[in-house]
Amino acid sequence: MLFFVLLRIILCYERIHFSYILAIESSCDDTSAAVLRGTTVLSNVIANQEVHRQYGGVIPELASRAHQQNIIPVVDAAIKQANIQKNQISAISFTRGPGLLGSLLVGTSFSKAFALAMDIPMIEINHTNGHVLALFAQEPDDPTPVPQFPFLCLTVSGGHTQIMKVNDYFDMDILGKTIDDAAGEAFDKTAKIMGLGYPGGPIINKLAKEGNPDAFQFSKPHIPGYDYSFSGLKTSFLYFLRDKLKENENFIEENKADLCASIQKDIIDTLMKKLIKAAKDTGIRQVAIAGGVSANTGLQDALRAAGKKYHWEVFIPKFKFSTDNAAMIGVAGYLKYQRGEFGTQDMTPYARTVISTGA
Ligand code: KG4
Ligand code: ZN
Numbered sequence: 333m334l335f336f337v338l339l340r341i342i343l344c345y346e347r348i349h350f351s352y353i354l355a356i357e358s359s360c361d362d363t364s365a366a367v368l369r370g371t372t373v374l375s376n377v378i379a380n381q382e383v384h385r386q387y388g389g390v391i392p393e394l395a396s397r398a399h400q401q402n403i404i405p406v407v408d409a410a411i412k413q414a415n416i417q418k419n420q421i422s423a424i425s426f427t428r429g430p431g432l433l434g435s436l437l438v439g440t441s442f443s444k445a446f447a448l449a450m451d452i453p454m455i456e457i458n459h460t461n462g463h464v465l466a467l468f469a470q471e472p473d474d475p476t477p478v479p480q481f482p483f484l485c486l487t488v489s490g491g492h493t494q495i496m497k498v499n500d501y502f503d504m505d506i507l508g509k510t511i512d513d514a515a516g517e518a519f520d521k522t523a524k525i526m527g528l529g530y531p532g533g534p535i536i537n538k539l540a541k542e543g544n545p546d547a548f549q550f551s552k553p554h555i556p557g558y559d560y561s562f563s564g565l566k567t568s569f570l571y572f573l574r575d576k577l578k579e580n581e582n583f584i585e586e587n588k589a590d591l592c593a594s595i596q597k598d599i600i601d602t603l604m605k606k607l608i609k610a611a612k613d614t615g616i617r618q619v620a621i622a623g624g625v626s627a628n629t630g631l632q633d634a635l636r637a638a639g640k641k642y643h644w645e646v647f648i649p650k651f652k653f654s655t656d657n658a659a660m661i662g663v664a665g666y667l668k669y670q671r672g673e674f675g676t677q678d679m680t681p682y683a684r685t686v687i688s689t690g691a
Contacts, residue, residue, distance in 0.1 A: 355662030358439030359431025425665020508558020543593030
């Protein structure tokens with residue numbers, strides 16, 4: 333009798349800890365699929381949609397069509413790279429929202445069909461939760477230190493800018509957020525004004541390395557509490573350039589690196605000021621960044637410098653887990669799988685959400 337009880341416990345442990353999760357991310361313009369065992373990422377395939385570059389931003393209709401084209405080959409590649417068979421997958425997790433509805437529909441519909449065909453549970457994930465939980469992604473033979481709860485997370489992407497107090501994997505309080513543009517939009521829009529291409533964040537980041545961050549100053553908003561505003565910065569930048577271009581039509585070309593370094597510094601200073609305030613007020617010393625903008629090397633340096641100064645332990649996701657990717661949806665999926673939190677076939681995607689206890 334005892335033997336059978338022990339066997340059941342071992343089998344149950346094995347089922348949960350060594351389960352393979354297939355994860356799908358399709359909220360914006362990246363089609364991604366990943367396979368995880370526990371929180372260990374075995375594969376993380378991302379198909380970027382080049383089609384949007386010529387328009388300087390994501391065209392939703394084109395994004396959903398590209399997801400349709402990409403999803404099967406991307407999933408196929410993820411399963412092959414993980415070196416497993418389809419029938420070894422225990423559950424499928426997918427981004428239910430927020431994001432572009434047409435894009436989300438592709439990932440959601442695929443996940444429903446896969447779950448039905450393979451007779452496995454499906455697990456819905458909130459995209460912003462996914463970005464935060466990317467901090468827990470592990471790679472085989474390369475253990476990554478993870479934050480302890482509660483920790484602060486500055487989640488910065490093309491759609492979000494939030495300071496979160498992360499109490500547990502799916503229990504996050506938003507201390508502050510942007511009241512207009514996200515930090516990623518501030519990068520993308522100012523890059524567009526300079527004619528630098530899309531997405532602007534990585535381009536500004538690269539050019540900023542050669543420039544003087546104190547060359548130019550733009551107006552900074554004074555928003556109370558932990559909230560942010562970035563739309564004023566964009567407007568101030570636009571008017572500044574309009575005046576300079578009247579005097580010298582080559583102004584942007586001649587000052588590109590300094591302009592990038594200065595605008596990046598302004599965005600980073602704004603982000604860090606509120607994060608430091610939140611850390612002081614809450615007394616929390618485990619501080620992380622997440623989301624696409626967390627790939628910014630200037631922001632990473634600023635976080636490390638603040639960490640040194642204020643005695644924080646800082647956490648930065650690996651580059652491949654910071655911009656949109658399915659591995660982060662797989663980490664979140666595995667954590668919900670452990671809890672037995674499964675979705676149903678009548679679920680539909682949502683474009684917007686008030687974050688997020690996993691809904
Ligand atoms: O997380 P993400 O891939 O998608 C959203 O959920 O929005 O973030 C995309 C955003 C874009 O605005 C992009 O310009 C920005 O992240 N980004 C960066 C960098 N890499 C990506 N911003 C600044 N510096 C970077 N190196
Ligand atoms: Zn994202």
